[in-house]
Amino acid sequence: MLTTVIINDCRDANAMGRQMTRVASLLGSQVIPVGVQDDLEAAGCLVDALDALGGRGETLVLLNVAPRNGPAKKWPNGSPFGYFYYCHTLVISSIDGLALSLAKKMGWLTQVRLLDIPTVVEKMVAQGAIDEADAGLIENSQFRSFDILPYAASYLKNSLLGLTRFGKFPLKEIPDPPKAVWYIDCFGNAKTTLLLEDVKLSDNGVIELKIGPFLYYPRLADVPDDGMAAMVTGSSGIRSKRFLEIVVRGVQGGGAAEKLGLEVGQIIL
Numbered sequence: 001m002l003t004t005v006i007i008n009d010c011r012d013a014n015a016m017g018r019q020m021t022r023v024a025s026l027l028g029s030q031v032i033p034v035g036v037q038d039d040l041e042a043a044g045c046l047v048d049a050l051d052a053l054g055g056r057g058e059t060l061v062l063l064n065v066a067p068r069n070g071p072a073k074k075w076p077n078g079s080p081f082g083y084f085y086y087c088h089t090l091v092i093s094s095i096d097g098l099a100l101s102l103a104k105k106m107g108w109l110t111q112v113r114l115l116d117i118p119t120v121v122e123k124m125v126a127q128g129a130i131d132e133a134d135a136g137l138i139e140n141s142q143f144r145s146f147d148i149l150p151y152a153a154s155y156l157k158n159s160l161l162g163l164t165r166f167g168k169f170p171l172k173e174i175p176d177p178p179k180a181v182w183y184i185d186c187f188g189n190a191k192t193t194l195l196l197e198d199v200k201l202s203d204n205g206v207i208e209l210k211i212g213p214f215l216y217y218p219r220l221a222d223v224p225d226d227g228m229a230a231m232v233t234g235s236s237g238i239r240s241k242r243f244l245e246i247v248v249r250g251v252q253g254g255g256a257a258e259k260l261g262l263e264v265g266q267i268i269l
């Protein structure tokens with residue numbers, strides 16, 4: 001059975017429920033929702049989703065996290081979409097902002113193809129997948145994760161569009177990720193965009209960050225229960241590349257994030 005992961009900042013029950021229902025009905029897929037607050041969180045969750053899926057066949061990720069205000073107004077109706085494969089997993093994603101920055105950082109994102117929505121819609125109408133009225137709604141949709149992505153995913157999975165003739169999106173246009181916190185989990189651990197190879201580890205095992213020095217431990221289990229913040233190689237990431245996390249053990253409450261006042265997007269190096 002097809003498994004589809006939806007990563008989206010339209011994460012309230014109504015918006016996510018509508019997306020999940022349409023994807024399930026169109027693709028006959030089981031759907032896993034991942035609600036995020038911004039494109040940096042989405043970037044990390046994309047890497048984690050691909051790690052969990054393992055590159056196996058019959059897997060799909062739909063990611064759309066892209067603002068339409070400010071600089072995003074350069075696009076006629078929100079960020080364009082692109083697609084790529086990680087092993088056998090198809091990923092369709094908005095390409096504006098940081099959404100693909102951590103996939104690029106991991107080194108295996110070598111090509112992103114643009115998804116030309118007008119052409120997709122034209123072919124869907126010609127093949128009877130949607131009618132003219134639905135096509136008209138798509139052009140100016142304010143909810144493209146619902147009106148566009150599920151249909152595009154259905155056609156890409158079924159190889160009906162010949163979409164490989166669309167243009168490539170230059171990887172240099174995907175920004176490098178900030179050296180920052182990308183997620184704070186329910187224990188208050190702060191997942192960062194840093195890998196161990198990105199930092200300098202002193203002879204006495206200390207990593208110097210903008211927010212202070214931290215002792216490094218390979219595993220969370222190695223961190224003393226003394227309430228002192230430390231850095232560990234966390235579980236998030238893919239294959240041998242795992243993101244560093246800032247953690248605290250031996251305290252009650254909000255963990256490292258509360259103790260240090262950390263927030264998603266905060267620059268730490």
